[in-house]
Amino acid sequence: MSEAGGPVTGSVPSPLPAQIDELWERRADLTPADKTASELVIAAVDAIDTGQARVAWPDPVTDQIVVDERAKRAILLAFRVRPMVASQVGDFRYDDRVPLTTRLDGVRVVAGSIVRWGAFVAPGAVLMPSFVNIGAYVDSGTMVDTWATVGSCAQIGKNVHLAGGVGIGGVLEPPNAVPVVVEDEAFVGSRCMVVNGARVRTGAVLGAGTILTDSTHVIDVETGEELPPGEVPAWSVCVGGIRPRKFAGGEFGMACVLVLRRLAAGGTHDKTALNDILRDHGVSE
Numbered sequence: 001m002s003e004a005g006g007p008v009t010g011s012v013p014s015p016l017p018a019q020i021d022e023l024w025e026r027r028a029d030l031t032p033a034d035k036t037a038s039e040l041v042i043a044a045v046d047a048i049d050t051g052q053a054r055v056a057w058p059d060p061v062t063d064q065i066v067v068d069e070r071a072k073r074a075i076l077l078a079f080r081v082r083p084m085v086a087s088q089v090g091d092f093r094y095d096d097r098v099p100l101t102t103r104l105d106g107v108r109v110v111a112g113s114i115v116r117w118g119a120f121v122a123p124g125a126v127l128m129p130s131f132v133n134i135g136a137y138v139d140s141g142t143m144v145d146t147w148a149t150v151g152s153c154a155q156i157g158k159n160v161h162l163a164g165g166v167g168i169g170g171v172l173e174p175p176n177a178v179p180v181v182v183e184d185e186a187f188v189g190s191r192c193m194v195v196n197g198a199r200v201r202t203g204a205v206l207g208a209g210t211i212l213t214d215s216t217h218v219i220d221v222e223t224g225e226e227l228p229p230g231e232v233p234a235w236s237v238c239v240g241g242i243r244p245r246k247f248a249g250g251e252f253g254m255a256c257v258l259v260l261r262r263l264a265a266g267g268t269h270d271k272t273a274l275n276d277i278l279r280d281h282g283v284s285e
Contacts (some may be wrong), residue, residue, distance in 0.1 A: 002153050015052060020077070030081055032081055032082060045078050047171050048118050049118050054120070055155070066136070067176055072175040076175065093169050098117055100117060102117075102127035107127060110127060114131045117134065119129065127145065128145050130147065133154075134153075140158055142161070145161065145166070165277045167194070182193065192210045201232060203269075206238050207237070210239055210240040217257070218231065221259060263264065
C-alpha cells in the first residue's frame with residue numbers, strides 16, 4: 001500500500017498481453033531479427049498509440065497515480081526489436097527506431113509539430129510547433145503551445161494549456177517510475193519545468209518560469225504550511241520562490257514553489273484575475 005497520492009504499480013491490470021513480461025525477462029537477447037517478439041511489441045505500442053492502453057493515470061478513487069509497468073516495458077522493448085530506419089517528411093530527414101505517429105485524427109496539428117509513434121493525442125487537442133514523445137498521453141481540449149515539450153510517458157489531462165516553451169519531463173526507466181502528471185483544467189505558464197514525476201493537480205496555475213520536481217518544497221504563503229512536496233494543490237495559483245536555508249558554509253536560497261491563492265473549484269480560469277494575482281507578486285503568465 002502506498003501513501004495517499006503515491007504510485008501503485010505491479011499488480012495493476014493491464015490491457016496488454018502477459019507475453020510482454022516474458023519478453024522483458026529475456027530482453028538482453030532480443031534483436032530486430034526476432035519477428036515474433038517484434039510483432040507482439042509493435043501491437044502493444046500500437047495500443048498505446050491509439051489510447052487503448054496507457055502508461056499511467058490518476059485513480060479517481062484512491063487519488064494515487066497508477067502505473068502500468070507492462071506498457072512501459074513494451075515501449076522499452078520497442079527500442080530493442082525495431083531496426084534503425086531512415087525516413088523523410090518533406091525536406092526533413094530522420095534516422096530512428098521510433099517513427100512518427102500516423103494517427104492524429106481530430107487533432108489540430110500546426111506545421112512543425114512532432115509526435116512520435118506510441119504517444120496518444122486525443123481528438124480536440126491543439127499542437128503548435130512542439131514535441132510529444134513516446135508513451136505520452138495528451139487529452140482532449142488541451143493546447144501544447146509553441147516549443148513546448150511533452151516528455152516520454154508524461155500524462156496531460158483535459159483542457160490543459162502548456163504555454164510556450166514549457167518542459168514536461170519524461171521518464172522511461174525503471175518501468176515502475178511515476179511520470180509527470182498534469183491534471184485537467186491546469187495552466188502551466190511559459191518556460192515552466194515540471195519533471196521527475198511531479199504532479200500538477202486539477203485546475204492549478206503555475207506562473208511563468210516555475211520549476212517543479214518530485215522533491216520541490218511547496219509552501220502555502222497564507223499559512224506557512226508545508227504541503228506535500230512535488231505537487232501543487234488543485235485550484236491554486238503557484239509561482240517559483242526561494243527559501244533561505246542554513247548550511248555549514250553559510251545561508252543560501254533553495255528553490256521552492258509558493259501557493260499564492262486558492263481558486264474556486266470547478267470554475268473557469270479568469271485570465272484577467274490570474275494576471276492580477278501574478279502581477280501583484282511580480283510574475284507574469
